Amino acid sequence: MKAEELVDLAPVIPVVVLDDPDAAVPLARALLAGGLPAIEVTLRTQSALESIERIAAEVPDAVVGAGTIVTPEDAERAAGAGARFLVSPGATDTLRRAMNATGLPFLPGVSSASEAMALLEHDVTVMKFFPAEQSGGAACLKALYGPLPQITFCPTGGITTDNAPKYLELPNVACVGGSWLTPSDVVREGDWDRIEKLAKAAAALAR
Numbered sequence: 001m002k003a004e005e006l007v008d009l010a011p012v013i014p015v016v017v018l019d020d021p022d023a024a025v026p027l028a029r030a031l032l033a034g035g036l037p038a039i040e041v042t043l044r045t046q047s048a049l050e051s052i053e054r055i056a057a058e059v060p061d062a063v064v065g066a067g068t069i070v071t072p073e074d075a076e077r078a079a080g081a082g083a084r085f086l087v088s089p090g091a092t093d094t095l096r097r098a099m100n101a102t103g104l105p106f107l108p109g110v111s112s113a114s115e116a117m118a119l120l121e122h123d124v125t126v127m128k129f130f131p132a133e134q135s136g137g138a139a140c141l142k143a144l145y146g147p148l149p150q151i152t153f154c155p156t157g158g159i160t161t162d163n164a165p166k167y168l169e170l171p172n173v174a175c176v177g178g179s180w181l182t183p184s185d186v187v188r189e190g191d192w193d194r195i196e197k198l199a200k201a202a203a204a205l206a207r
Helices: 021-033 048-058 072-081 093-101 113-120 137-145 164-168 184-189 192-203
Strands: 012-016 038-042 063-067 126-129 152-155 176-178
Touching (some): 021 192, 038 048, 137 152, 152 176
Parallel strands (some): 012 038, 038 063, 126 152
């Protein structure tokens, strides 16, 4: 799978923080049932890699990825756990090379024209825009489209069900990343029906 195909799977990529690996499989199944096949599990918890392993093994129709990739070791470990894509908050040359070396599609994070242009020099045209709301939001991405129309973005950071539509209507936005689909209390309670309903609402957002 290429990065272009990844961001076209659904209008929203859920950004998931998992403290309990036992929740990984039912959560992934609920998101998938709701129409969101791509799932970003962030490497912010001790159970993240195990969660990715479980989803990869038990929910093969889900496209599970790893987020918060900040070191080459993160990229290697995520790939070894079965991640099918990588997402980073930023992109140094060292990290870009490491993510590229895994052979997986990756969404490197940028928040400025210069950062985006640096990645273009290495033929990277699909990027994460982060932190989206704090970096100028949809207005910033609209402005970037003029000089950099060849870049496709997945904005993440401060995205909600209310402001997602204004991003998705932009020609240079393929999807958004959001954590609103998996509230920590809902995950902790194991309310998978609620997660599925949130996913269905997100999957129905127009692009």
